[in-house]
Amino acid sequence: MKPKIIVVLGPTATGKSDIAVQIAKKFNGEIISADSRQVFKGMDLGSGKITKKEMLGIPHHLLDIANPKNFFSVVEYKELAEKAIEKILAKGKMPIICGGTGFYIDSIVKNITLPEVKLNQKLRNKLEKYSAEKLFEILEKLSPARAKNIDRKNKVRLIRAIEIAKSLGNVPEIIEGPKKYDFIIIGLDAKDNVLKERIEKRLLKRIKLGMINEVSRLHKQGVSWKRLESFGLEYRQTALFLQKKITKAEMIENLKREIWHFVKRQRTWFKRNKNIKWFEPKQILPIIKQVKISLNKKVC
RNA sequence: GCGCCGGUCGUAUAGUGGCAAUUACACGAGACUGUAAAUCUUGCGGCUUCGGCCUUCGGGGGUUCGAGUCCCUCCCGGCGCA
Numbered sequence: 001m002k003p004k005i006i007v008v009l010g011p012t013a014t015g016k017s018d019i020a021v022q023i024a025k026k027f028n029g030e031i032i033s034a035d036s037r038q039v040f041k042g043m044d045l046g047s048g049k050i051t052k053k054e055m056l057g058i059p060h061h062l063l064d065i066a067n068p069k070n071f072f073s074v075v076e077y078k079e080l081a082e083k084a085i086e087k088i089l090a091k092g093k094m095p096i097i098c099g100g101t102g103f104y105i106d107s108i109v110k111n112i113t114l115p116e117v118k119l120n121q122k123l124r125n126k127l128e129k130y131s132a133e134k135l136f137e138i139l140e141k142l143s144p145a146r147a148k149n150i151d152r153k154n155k156v157r158l159i160r161a162i163e164i165a166k167s168l169g170n171v172p173e174i175i176e177g178p179k180k181y182d183f184i185i186i187g188l189d190a191k192d193n194v195l196k197e198r199i200e201k202r203l204l205k206r207i208k209l210g211m212i213n214e215v216s217r218l219h220k221q222g223v224s225w226k227r228l229e230s231f232g233l234e235y236r237q238t239a240l241f242l243q244k245k246i247t248k249a250e251m252i253e254n255l256k257r258e259i260w261h262f263v264k265r266q267r268t269w270f271k272r273n274k275n276i277k278w279f280e281p282k283q284i285l286p287i288i289k290q291v292k293i294s295l296n297k298k299v300c
Numbered sequence: 301g302c303g304c305c306g307g308u309c310g311u312a313u314a315g316u317g318g319c320a321a322u323u324a325c326a327c328g329a330g331a332c333u334g335u336a337a338a339u340c341u342u343g344c345g346g347c348u349u350c351g352g353c354c355u356u357c358g359g360g361g362g363u364u365c366g367a368g369u370c371c372c373u374c375c376c377g378g379c380g381c382a
Contacts, residue, residue: 012337037337047337074334103336114334132340151331154340161333232337257326262337268330 002182003089008098009034009105010188011266012259013198015281017050019188019288020098024058026288027094032061032084034099034108037231039077040068042218045211046234048202061088068223068231071119078107078114085181102269109185111177117167127159138162187276188284189267199259203234203252212238233258 006029008020020031033039037047041064044051049063061084066072081097081104088095097105106112127135135158140147142165151157190198215228215238228239234255241251270276279287 035337036335071335074336101336103332103334107334112334117334119335146333150333151340154332156335156339157333160335164333230335230338234337236337259337264328265330265337269332269336271330 002180004094005085005181005183006094006096007034007105007109007183007185008096008188009100009102009185009270009276011195011263011270012048012100013195013202013263014188014190016098016100016188017048018054019281019284020096021050021054021056021058022285023288024094024096025056027096028092029094029096030059030061030084030088030091031055032081032088032095032097033063034077034081034097034101034104036072036077036101036104037235038063038099039066039072040064041066042214042221043068043231043235045206045209045214046231046238048206068218069227074103074107075114075116077104078112081108100266102266106273109183111179113175113177115164115168117164120163120167123163123166124159127162128155132158135159135162139165142166183275185273185276186284187270187278188281189278190280195263196256196260199263200256203255203259206234207252212242215239216242233262 006023006027008016008023010016023029024031035047035049037043038049039062040047043049050060062077062080065080066076085095085108097108099105107114127138130138132153132155135155136147136150136152139150139158139161142162146161146165150161189195211234215235218228218235219225219239219242225239225243229236237246237251237255237258240246241248246254
């Protein structure tokens with residue numbers, strides 16, 4: 001029998017972190033974060049990272065493992081997450097993956113093997129000057145197979161594909177490996193108006209707790225404005241505010257809107273996965289109590 | 301009361317006689333081969349057998365082959381003078 005892993009996913013502001021902690025308490029688990037921003041050290045308030053206190057003694061993995069100045073990708077994430085899974089299982093405990101980065105979660109759940117190609121800044125600087133059409137032509141020559149299914153207007157993807165092709169000779173096919181684990185996937189989502197309210201409340205709280213200082217500190221530590229803006233949402237808007245490109249009121253307005261857009265994108269991603277069992281945040285805790293026994297035998 | 305300016309898809313705008321009509325934002329739908337909170341695509345008057353058909357630019361009337369665009373009039377808003 002394959003080891004069981006619980007996954008807690010869903011759009012932002014649904015209370016995933018707290019619920020994951022409750023689940024971990026119930027099933028003797030440890031938590032592996034699946035969040036593309038919380039991996040970075042020093043990015044706490046802006047990314048909504050769980051605090052030491054909120055962890056209630058449950059060990060958390062894959063938080064604060066990367067330097068925001070450096071490139072981090074799903075390849076590294078997958079490698080580290082699998083190591084964490086094995087470590088937790090070796091202790092006889094239950095791994096619980098929790099986060100909102102669909103791509104990171106899928107890399108584990110689908111066991112996707114991706115080529116490990118380091119970032120080549122020199123090449124990127126050169127490629128960034130080209131138009132999408134030009135980049136597509138270059139890729140077509142290097143890797144016709146990849147050119148066939150790539151989004152030909154998406155420069156970010158085109159540049160990455162060329163980078164991989166230049167390093168490996170072509171862009172290898174993606175491989176979905178054998179399933180090593182049994183995943184129980186719990187999705188958390190709430191009604192639009194409930195979520196919007198939570199988003200606003202949470203945002204104002206973060207600002208009060210010092211989110212702007214956090215971004216300012218990151219910049220002083222050498223994280224460029226460009227890099228901060230590339231993180232999106234809180235980091236982008238706060239960076240714009242600190243550079244006096246927008247006012248504080250504009251920053252808050254933009255954030256409310258963009259976080260909502262983000263929710264929509266997350267939902268679009270998760271919609272494809274038919275194995276997700278969806279719940280409202282408030283109904284999940286009583287259910288967790290009930291499935292206590294059945295989880296040890298069979299899937300709930 | 302007089303004078304001037306203005307009223308166009310949710311909002312802001314373009315359009316001064318010739319194709320449902322620009323652009324931005326919002327809103328909706330979606331992609332995802334590896335920077336994923338990023339990046340990208342797409343719809344947005346209605347209907348459609350995808351060829352078209354119908355209804356639209358404050359209201360009404362008029363000029364014209366043809367009006368968002370010109371004229372008259374009414375309504376509404378802003379500014380100026382009384």
